[in-house]
Amino acid sequence: MQSVKFAKKLASAWSAESSKSNFSEVQQFRALMRSFASLRGPFNIEEFHGMKHQVVFNGRGSWGRPSARCEISDLLIVSYKKNPEFQARVTFLQAKKSNEKHTSLCGGLAHAVPYTDFKANLEQWDLLSRRPNVLPYPPFDCHPEILSGAILPSIGSLGVFHRYSGKNYGFFYMSADSVEPLSSPKRKHAKLKTKTTTNYRNLHGYTECTYACCLPTFAKALYELEIGTPIEPQNSLSKKDKNYRNTFRGWLRTVLYSHLEMTDNNSELARDLLGQIDSEYEGGFMSEPPSLLLLNCDEIEFNEQRQPDT
DSSP states (O other), X not given: XXXXXXXXXXXXXXXXXXXXXXXXXXXXXXXXXXXXXXXXXXXXXXXXXXXXXXXXXXXXXXXXXSEEEEESXXXXXXXXXXXXXXXEEEEEEEEEEOOSOOOOTTOSSTTBOOOOEEEEEHHHHHHHHHOXXXXXXXXXXXXXXXXXXXXXXXXXXXXXXXXXXXXXXEEEEEXXXXXXXXXXXXXXXXXXXXXXXXXXXXXXXXXXXXXXXXXXXXXXXHHTTOSSEEOOSTTOSSHHHHHHHHHHHHHHHHHHHHHHHHHTOXXXXXXXXXXXXXXXXXXXXXXSOOOEEEEEOSXXXXXXXXXXXX
């Protein structure tokens, strides 16, 4: 399967890139982005570097500010396919680094999410897990319901870097609603723990990956369109869902056009996606669009001899 090949190639690239980087959230995230970028050629994938994109929302919890402000994510991931019909899933991924030992994540009972915990910013987790209405903090711009209108919770997700030993690093993923605070924290920097749940669920007829124990498992689910909320026009559940998808596609068009204009990039992949996401919503030019990863998941002939464009 193409998804298995993608997972293996990404894991191999990540092993090389992460081991060359310091164990910090920023450095490991950059290593992951370089790993994705290295797969251009064999796979239809492209990354766009972006700026900070903060939102304001009503906080909750003893640790939350009434008017909280934080980044909506580190990376917007769009995975899509055109055959047999257009489908697309989107997720806002927030990266974290854990200093804890996470040694048994891929063991245990099949389909069960193992217990683990890690330190995080609870305001960021609350934003992506509870998914309230938001107000964009300039220069970022987005619709207030960019999170709250999604039909699948994995519109908000977390990716956690951790260390096995030495320069051997790992990564695990979860939908933000699959974790909860450990005990009753009073400060926003505290531990989250995994909930007792399964690593997959079916909501509204969509298969959704809620937890991936390692990078290959995450990559395979991403390639099979099992992470994020759908934005294709067909099969919407309600008028509200139809409007949300239409608005998100229009906002995504703005993000893509802004990246292309700012970088003089004639990305075939970005223009291919633009040809698929018609929308009645039109946004203005975004001077600081968010970081973006595009992945086309149509079955293609895998050719190890193809090299990334230079």
